[in-house]
């Protein structure tokens with residue numbers, strides 16, 4: 001059972017199913033849903049019960065904690081952490097009943113939950129984002145000790161409009177040698193309108209002067225699995241959430257040895273579900289040199305992309321990224337691409353193509369036991385690709 005947290009004016013306690021009506025009273029307000037991503041609108045008692053019903057399992061499985069924010073015994077809001085234990089990090093989110101806005105309650109609750117996260121939960125990094133048009137949330141984060149880490153241009157599609165987002169982070173624990181410092185934020189472009197397209201009957205392909213992007217073949221399986229095993233943060237671009245499936249196997253090669261996994265069929269299933277692409281990269285001589293991965297977030301008309309090298313071979317990004325970008329914007333009709341790297345040097349091939357550095361997420365990933373800053377990059381459709 002989640003222990004209650006006390007602040008000078010508030011008690012933060014576990015929710016129970018008896019809080020369903022209070023949850024609807026707060027989350028059912030359009031002005032509350034308007035600046036959040038996960039609260040549906042309209043919001044029913046059934047929505048509240050479903051959400052409250054899954055909270056105990058979330059806490060028991062160490063995937064998150066959510067507190068009811070109470071004032072004199074009445075629920076006036078909620079605040080929670082979505083925990084990513086392998087990276088020792090969590091995302092914080094909160095809402096306050098509009099009749100109590102502007103009295104410092106969100107800040108007071110956030111400060112208590114920050115201490116809970118770094119203390120009881122022993123996490124190393126907290127992060128949060130808010131729509132750029134919601135500066136009150138940025139003030140809460142700043143007052144609770146977060147640092148602004150950058151802006152993500154047109155990151156979310158909310159109620160038919162693209163939204164820019166501001167990203168905040170906070171790290172406790174000794175800074176490690178070699179961790180990069182925060183990057184500069186970038187100006188926001190004007191918003192555009194969303195589009196959607198049906199999934200094509202067959203996988204996209206490209207042949208450019210430097211490479212061919214093509215569907216995987218059975219004989220690609222062993223090198224492709226080795227590339228996936230070594231993907232590190234680039235695994236975020238794979239068209240599924242774990243290395244191969246959920247629950248994630250510890251090691252894709254080990255899993256494949258026990259299981260006659262058909263990687264080409266898996267990639268095709270994810271493509272057909274519009275979750276992303278996994279294509280082979282052949283160099284100009286026709287040899288397999290890497291994988292082009294793309295994970296779609298269709299709700300926001302964007303995708304995370306990466307080019308994964310076959311172990312022992314150089315980074316195939318300079319060969320293949322332009323073709324992958326072309327597929328993403330033209331074949332898939334996406335509006336925004338994102339990519340991640342551990343350093344500006346690693347991202348040089350993407351920067352050379354026109355990606356912009358958008359955020360520097362402090363200690364965001366744990367790789368080989370070491371906390372590393374993650375830099376994120378964005379490219380919008382219609383932005384000129386830099387000459388190569």
Ligand SMILES: CC(C)(COP(=O)(O)OP(=O)(O)OC[C@H]1O[C@@H](n2cnc3c(N)ncnc32)[C@H](O)[C@@H]1OP(=O)(O)O)[C@@H](O)C(=O)NCCC(=O)NCCS
Nearest residue numbers: 032035095096101102103104105106107130135136137139
């Ligand atoms: C964001 C939210 C939680 C803030 O709750 P709150 O209890 O009013 O927050 P606090 O009183 O602790 O702090 C609010 C700060 O924002 C400031 N603020 C409010 N409106 C603002 C605006 N339009 N522009 C700039 N700052 C603003 C307040 O002045 C205050 O800062 P200050 O103490 O420096 O004066 C509340 O507005 C809310 O629930 N919004 C809807 C849900 C939501 O957006 N959740 C966050 C999703 S990221």
